[in-house]
Amino acid sequence: MERSIGFRASDVIQTILAVLVLGTVSLTVVECKQGSVPDALHYSAINCRKHSALLTDFGAVGDGKTLNTKAFKAAIDSLSKYAPDGGAQLIVPPGKWLTGSFNLTSSHFTLFLHKDAIILASQDEAEFPLVSTLPSYGIGRDGNGDGRFSSLIFGTNLTDIVITGNNGTIDGQGKIWWDKFHQGQLNFTRPYMIEILYSDNIQISNLTLINSPSWFVHPTYSSNVLIQGLTILAPVDSPNTDGIDPDSCTNTRIEDCFVVSGDDCIAVKSGWDQYGIKFGMPTKHLVIRRFTCISPDSATIALGSEMSGGIQDVRVEDVTAINTQSGIRIKTAIGRGAYVKDIYARRMTFTTMKYVFYISSAYNQHPDTGFDPKALPEVKGINYKDVVATNVTYTARLEGIPNDHFTGICISNATISLSKMPKELQWNCSNIAGVTSNVTPKSCNLLPEKEKVDCAFPEDRLPIEDVHLKTCSTTETA
Numbered sequence: 001m002e003r004s005i006g007f008r009a010s011d012v013i014q015t016i017l018a019v020l021v022l023g024t025v026s027l028t029v030v031e032c033k034q035g036s037v038p039d040a041l042h043y044s045a046i047n048c049r050k051h052s053a054l055l056t057d058f059g060a061v062g063d064g065k066t067l068n069t070k071a072f073k074a075a076i077d078s079l080s081k082y083a084p085d086g087g088a089q090l091i092v093p094p095g096k097w098l099t100g101s102f103n104l105t106s107s108h109f110t111l112f113l114h115k116d117a118i119i120l121a122s123q124d125e126a127e128f129p130l131v132s133t134l135p136s137y138g139i140g141r142d143g144n145g146d147g148r149f150s151s152l153i154f155g156t157n158l159t160d161i162v163i164t165g166n167n168g169t170i171d172g173q174g175k176i177w178w179d180k181f182h183q184g185q186l187n188f189t190r191p192y193m194i195e196i197l198y199s200d201n202i203q204i205s206n207l208t209l210i211n212s213p214s215w216f217v218h219p220t221y222s223s224n225v226l227i228q229g230l231t232i233l234a235p236v237d238s239p240n241t242d243g244i245d246p247d248s249c250t251n252t253r254i255e256d257c258f259v260v261s262g263d264d265c266i267a268v269k270s271g272w273d274q275y276g277i278k279f280g281m282p283t284k285h286l287v288i289r290r291f292t293c294i295s296p297d298s299a300t301i302a303l304g305s306e307m308s309g310g311i312q313d314v315r316v317e318d319v320t321a322i323n324t325q326s327g328i329r330i331k332t333a334i335g336r337g338a339y340v341k342d343i344y345a346r347r348m349t350f351t352t353m354k355y356v357f358y359i360s361s362a363y364n365q366h367p368d369t370g371f372d373p374k375a376l377p378e379v380k381g382i383n384y385k386d387v388v389a390t391n392v393t394y395t396a397r398l399e400g401i402p403n404d405h406f407t408g409i410c411i412s413n414a415t416i417s418l419s420k421m422p423k424e425l426q427w428n429c430s431n432i433a434g435v436t437s438n439v440t441p442k443s444c445n446l447l448p449e450k451e452k453v454d455c456a457f458p459e460d461r462l463p464i465e466d467v468h469l470k471t472c473s474t475t476e477t478a
Contacts, residue, residue, distance in 0.1 A: 048472035050086025062095020080106030100127025104155035113168025136271030140189030148189035177213035238262035265293035276308025305331035305363035337375030379406035400431030409434030410455035
């Protein structure tokens with residue numbers, strides 16, 4: 001497989017075959033002398049580091065069999081003393097590095113994976129300690145127990161954290177977790193691959209992530225987040241393997257990523273029912289651009305359904321989806337409360353899709369019986385334009401709530417070409433209001449056609465868009 005941010009058509013086809021036919025994703029790396037980094041490597045980051053060390057300096061063995069959890073912990077603990085002195089970077093060299101969960105405990109820190117490095121997640125539950133459930137969710141998202149397994153790479157209350165590489169790989173070895181989930185054998189929520197909480201200035205970039213036990217990348221309660229150049233691969237029937245889930249985050253930029261997933265390629269979240277309402281931290285000021293998704297049973301970009309802290313000011317552009325169930329899907333329900341508003345998307349291209357435009361109020365799973373049935377979500381200011389979709393079954397399914405209509409929906413310049421066996425009812429609309437302009441097939445009566453309407457897209461720039469990266473090197477030494 002080509003290790004680059006951009007994908008040629010042949011790469012996409014090979015990836016689809018690997019995921020659909022093989023069932024799990026397997027990558028072969030070029031053999032390199034284990035544990036060595038032969039040349040100085042350069043990479044882009046929000047900040048460079050003064051000090052550097054190799055994982056092998058702390059006794060790690062990259063044979064794919066030796067457990068290296070203690071080596072990762074020792075390396076991170078040792079390098080933490082450099083946080084006030086220019087920061088430090090830990091280089092993961094070529095090899096297969098088996099490990100359990102480990103914490104990033106120091107700010108001003110970079111974890112760098114060589115292109116021929118593979119971090120392998122242990123398949124032993126004991127290597128994933130239990131941590132508290134997220135306060136905005138109340139229970140584990142798998143719906144069981146008061147705790148959850150720690151993520152493979154975890155961090156909290158950090159500043160200036162970089163997880164990057166020259167397309168090095170992290171393999172969650174998730175199949176054992178997927179099987180246990182399907183068989184009802186888990187007492188706690190499965191680990192995510194990367195989760196950073198309560199942090200500021202985060203970069204996750206230029207990596208290949210495969211086979212996560214559950215969600216892949218989960219920045220939560222954080223700000224100034226840059227996610228860039230990720231290749232994320234999971235079997236399309238793997239449970240809950242969301243690609244990127246910004247959750248109660250402010251000022252986030254997701255760009256130049258390719259995701260094949262068993263669930264939503266991106267899922268924007270902000271807490272669940274009464275717990276999210278009480279926590280009250282929205283996801284806002286989010287940019288998503290130059291993004292490609294394959295997910296036959298889920299959404300290219302989902303907003304919700306856990307949106308009880310609110311979702312506002314999401315800007316999406318230059319998105320491609322292939323063989324994916326829906327484009328941007330707004331998911332909510334009675335009991336969620338809060339809002340999804342000021343959503344803008346343009347220049348989206350979809351090939352083979354069930355629903356192009358999808359808003360649903362029927363996501364009625366709740367954390368417990370304590371949700372408030374009077375907490376109705378507000379959905380308004382939804383703007384889509386410049387959309388081309390081919391081989392489509394339904395153009396739109398747009399469902400508000402009686403006495404809580406979803407309003408301000410605008411769709412302009414959208415051309416939808418139907419499949420050979422499309423559904424007769426192309427626009428299924430209820431309890432909504434808005435307009436369309438230059439849209440085919442013709443929209444429903446609740447979205448009347450207006451001439452020369454150009455749906456809104458902001459002209460200003462968010463602060464995260466003006467973050468410029470520095471060229472860094474692995475040659476600095478501790």
